[in-house]
Amino acid sequence: MATPIFLIQFGLGTVGQALTEQVLATRESQARYGIDLRYVALADSDGALVSERALEDGVIQSASRFKQRGGRLAEHDLGYYQDNLKALVDTMGQPRTIVIDTTAAAPDTVFPAFELALSRGYALALANKKPLADAQARWDHLTAGGRIGYEATVGAGLPVISTLRYLLDTNDEVTKIEGAFSGTLGFLMGELECGTSFSASVREAKARGWTEPDPRDDLSGLDVARKALILARTLGATLELADVALTPLYPADFAALSLDEFMARLEELDPLLADQQRAVQERGAFLRYGASVKVGQETSSLVVGPLTVDSENPLAALRGPDNLISFHSARYSARPLVIRGPGAGAAVTASGLLGDILRLSQHL
């Protein structure tokens, strides 16, 4: 008899919908794990669908389709208005519950719900980086009991966090993690290398929907900084987001511009980036936007920005939007352990979450 595991999911957007699909499509592997994953609550930003025993598969599918058409769960036939995730966990949680966060909500919005869940012995599976890149005290609280999975926060479905855990659990000494964690920035740096102007490639990426609506949300490097911080904290560092030496792809005075002004003045950035690219190329090196994470007993350093890498560096071979992460350690000292592949996309991100859910289910 399979053990029921109850799921409360925040968010039914791109990743959330893909996860519901994968949960419904993996009944056989769940049975092999001796579990039966049952959704008891699905929430979007102002509504929810709930059922104490389990939402039926047909209801989950219809909710997902409803969201794809732009609907709000509050207006679904079986939905209701809610804007209190903690209350949702309070009323729908029961022994053997996993709370899943597929939102990009602010830490203050989700943290009270997470705290309650952990105090009740539930587990957490997160695709949302923000609560993990918030204050160190919150990280400590969320990770203290080991009842959290956050594979999808770095590299989406790529096994980045699990590989790091395996290195640490087997007592390897990780000396450096280096990587490119943004498909959008990978595309832009690749275009720069091919001689396309920075402004033209930003405009193209924006037109194709590859950037956030305000491209500065990508160009700031903040999302990469959050991932670097999550890696550093997993390595045991006590650091805040403000400790990341972050270099955005635009100067500080461009931060205060309106979106329209920023887009209108984009061409002003071309000479700066072209000069950097030329200088690096003349040295026979490569310019990549990435992160370098070093955590030591005494000092740690987290650098995020344009990195100059030589031809030996695995990042040199990176082209286009793939993510690439290299782990340098005592055992992988001659050549690093490298993971490379698509680091975004609904299905791969959802599979990172599902892997966490299957693993966490074994310990509930």
Ligand SMILES: NC(=O)c1ccc[n+]([C@@H]2O[C@H](COP(=O)([O-])OP(=O)(O)OC[C@H]3O[C@@H](n4cnc5c(N)ncnc54)[C@H](OP(=O)(O)O)[C@@H]3O)[C@@H](O)[C@H]2O)c1
């Ligand atoms: N997409 C990727 O390739 C990818 C890869 C790695 C990690 N991630 C991370 O995964 C998360 C989700 O990404 P996504 O692309 O699926 O975003 P999305 O399509 O915008 O979906 C976000 C969902 O969260 C819901 N939401 C927002 N605030 C909420 C709140 N306070 N309570 C409950 N639900 C709330 C939204 O509700 P409404 O529908 O009502 O707005 C929406 O359903 C993000 O943190 C992202 O950084 C995404």
